Amino acid sequence: MMNALRCQICGETYLGSETPDRCPFCGAHRDHIKRASEWIDYGEVELSAQSREDCERSLDLEMNNMAFYKCAASKTEDQISQSFFKRLSKQEGEHAELLCEMMGIEEPEAPEVACSDDDAENFKEAHMRESRAIRLYQQIANRAPEPRVREVFRALTDIESEHLVVSSIYR
Ligand SMILES: [Fe+2]
Ligand SMILES: [Fe+2]
Incomplete structure (x- = not known):
């Protein structure tokens, strides 16, 4: 089954049946790849x-x-x-x-x-x-x-x- 997966680090979306070992866009470890529906938009961060x-x-x-x-x-x-x-x-x-x-x-x-x-x-x-x-x-x-x-x-x-x-x- 195809899933929409989304990287919690770079925000890019990946369509696939399996979670890849690393984000195909930014290289983040698979632990950071979520179902798109569970992805949190941090956007601009208030920075010190x-x-x-x-x-x-x-x-x-x-x-x-x-x-x-x-x-x-x-x-x-x-x-x-x-x-x-x-x-x-x-x-x-x-x-x-x-x-x-x-x-x-x-x-x-x-x-x-x-x-x-x-x-x-x-x-x-x-x-x-x-x-x-x-x-x-x-x-x-x-x-x-x-x-x-x-x-x-x-x-x-x-x-x-x-x-x-x-x-x-x-x-
Ligand atoms: Fe880098
Ligand atoms: Fe990524």
């Missing part, structure tokens, strides 16, 4: 000054990583590397969109980010970028007073940790 600053910094990071992965996907000639970089670029884009929604702002223009012509170099850089995101998101999840901000940054920490594991396989 610290959380707003944290979300802005995270948005920069996500936009930058999205552009980096897009560049890496355009340079590679390997199909597996390409699907990896493309998937990460899309997921980071979803994360950026989510942060904008929480802050109630328009999504900024994507920055121009350079990358290497060499896949191995790009995997190395992916590893560094994901490690940096994980460290930042853990800090944010721990200090945020808003339950929704904690929920989102815990989920993002888990997603970027999965990116790190996958990037380590190819590195």
Whole structure:
């Protein structure tokens, strides 16, 4: 039977007979995927000054990583590397969109980010970028007073940790 499922992190809807392991849009763990009828719209979140600053910094990071992965996907000639970089670029884009929604702002223009012509170099850089995101998101999840901000940054920490594991396989 087909169900309408909806991700409690990014808000995207998924039609399927089974809950996927991870959200096909943002990469959130299946624990965050609900029946669409049970989904809660958090929309814009009232943010403390610290959380707003944290979300802005995270948005920069996500936009930058999205552009980096897009560049890496355009340079590679390997199909597996390409699907990896493309998937990460899309997921980071979803994360950026989510942060904008929480802050109630328009999504900024994507920055121009350079990358290497060499896949191995790009995997190395992916590893560094994901490690940096994980460290930042853990800090944010721990200090945020808003339950929704904690929920989102815990989920993002888990997603970027999965990116790190996958990037380590190819590195
Ligand atoms: Fe999602
Ligand atoms: Fe991300």
